Amino acid sequence: MTIQTYWQIDVAAEPARSEISARGTAHGLFRDVRTSALNRYDYYAQIAQAAAQTAFDGVFLPHRRQSDDAAIVAAAIAREVPRIALIAEFPASAGSAVYAAKQAVSFQRLARERLGWSIAPPLSAEERVHDGDRVADEDLIARTEEFLTVARGVHGERPYSYAGRFFEVQGGGFEAPLNRVPFPRVFLQGESEEALALSARSADVHVFAAQSFASLRSQIEALDALALREGRTVGFGLAQPVLAREDGGEARRDAARVAIGEFALVGDYDDVAARLAELARLGIRHFVLSAPSSLEEAYAVGQHILPRFRVLSEQLRAAA
């Protein structure tokens, strides 16, 4: 079994860091020579570089309406981090499925097949009207499914035609050389029965939210059963906040300062690695790890937890 670890770059977190425009005038004794040419793109690139240098397999960029678009960020940093996977999240309301597939194909060609797609969880009805999205609540799942069907259709076949409720294409599909790259791996989320059923039909990886061990186990079993019925294999993923320190007491102290959330893994390096290994034993293969401070914690996790976690998962594999 191969385990994939991704570091989360949250474009809306730490909004003042590396963002001159967010800081206001400096009233200090030091001479500040930073200009607005320095902004969070430098920071995003730095986090991705930290993730690459500490042997994460990729970075995961959630969609945040108030900040930079994840697909633009992924492309902007891609050439500076040549190896790791870039999972960009966007809403199914972004536009035409054909055009999304076209952009994905270009990304795959130009950035060496490292793109992943995460379809953002649906917005509330109120948020959708702010965003000019007219699709009704009861149609959201169907729209996401059709979006993926059409995008995969034009990617995989030529000529491809489809007349659906939300998307339509005639004689679509890509010619050489655009037809030579794989479709991005598709990540979906959601805890509801409908979300799990959609993942069973359409996801490559379902990313569960951090939750108790028992409830995660039952969610995995539910999805597994649904996927089996569809005759598909869906990878199990987990969005897991972590906070680890050399000493467990320090970790708990720092966790209290940042309010990291009930289901975060907090502890010393060995503890946290052991907890991740338990999750791997439960079937999780895609770990989207995150922490409130993206850069420093990427180093902490990448340098200290991932090597320990790899040893434990090797043992797991040997035992299996």
Place this chain on the structure above:
Amino acid sequence: MTIDFYWRLPTHGCHGSIRHGAYDRGDWSPLGPGNIAPGLGRNGEDDGFRYIDHLAEIAKAAESAGFIGGLIPSFPNTDDPWVISPLLARDTKTFRFMIAFQPGFLNPVHAARMSASLQRATGGRTVFNIITGGGGPAQLWWGDSFSHDDRYGRTTEFLDVFKGVWKETNFSYQGQFYQVEEGGLSPLLAREEIPEIWFSGSSDAALQSASKHADYYLSWLEPFDQLTDKFARVKERTAALGGEQKCAVRVDLVARPTEEEAWRDIRIGFENVGEERRRQGRGGATDSVGAARQQALRPSEARRYEDLIVAPNLWGGFNLLRGGPALGIVGSYEQCAARLDELIARGTDAFILAGTPHFEEAYRVGEEVLPLLGRKADLLLDAAE
């Protein structure tokens, strides 16, 4: 008054020479000796370079040679400008990314977020070439079944919403194609400048939409009198609506130290055109008015390259040598500069230039032709006769 000169990033590979049809830069031709990005490594394997590495070379050449940016075209078998631009954002310093796209393919609120994000990634170097025409089977390939005039209505509404959510915090809109209630970008994104908007399209529906939203009206090169009339009509219509429309021309150049050398390259290129390329030059089904105007030149029927010289230094067979419009400028550096000067005198406010191969010609045109502009009043007078 200063004039903005853009170059072009070829998004369907690039020919190493105007004389030959092979796309030996990029992977639109088979990988073999002499191909680059990707090329063959020392062991005869794919060397790992990708076409974006060559595009980065062209963008950096263009910015270094004095171009303000480059047009990034979009067609079914090209790479995509929304991906190319952010990929090159941090490799370039001043190069503006002119993204060609059809508004119908994106949700306008999402497009506004993407654009503001790209403005932040580039320090405000995003420009749009809004495309609405085309049509025929290609439109259905893209998943778009709207009629020609509906598409222009949709473009107008798209830009209403795109600009509205950017400029206002509680923007509501009830259009035929788009509805938004109390939308708006976050302060982080909204403080960016809205990208300059370049429009194409020769039909009445296009001009109506352009007069409301375009900063520049972009035309392919047409015979100079025809182009002068067209620009006058565009400027008049916009003025009637209380706006001001700048006009821009897209044109390929073959600029050489002497006129003889320039025509020699054209002659060799023309003689190397195969029958298949001629057939392609006859074009497919489209409801684009601009394409129809160009096809009236019929370069695919010509037997000699001289048959396609429509005026001094104007040759109408470029679409036989590479994809794109038919008419271009051929001549010495001085003659090319004089023709551009003449276009400026006739109301052109900006240019998108190109030459094949795009990398070398960016330096050549930037270094040899652009510095001559505005200095050749005598040649300009000769040309006007």
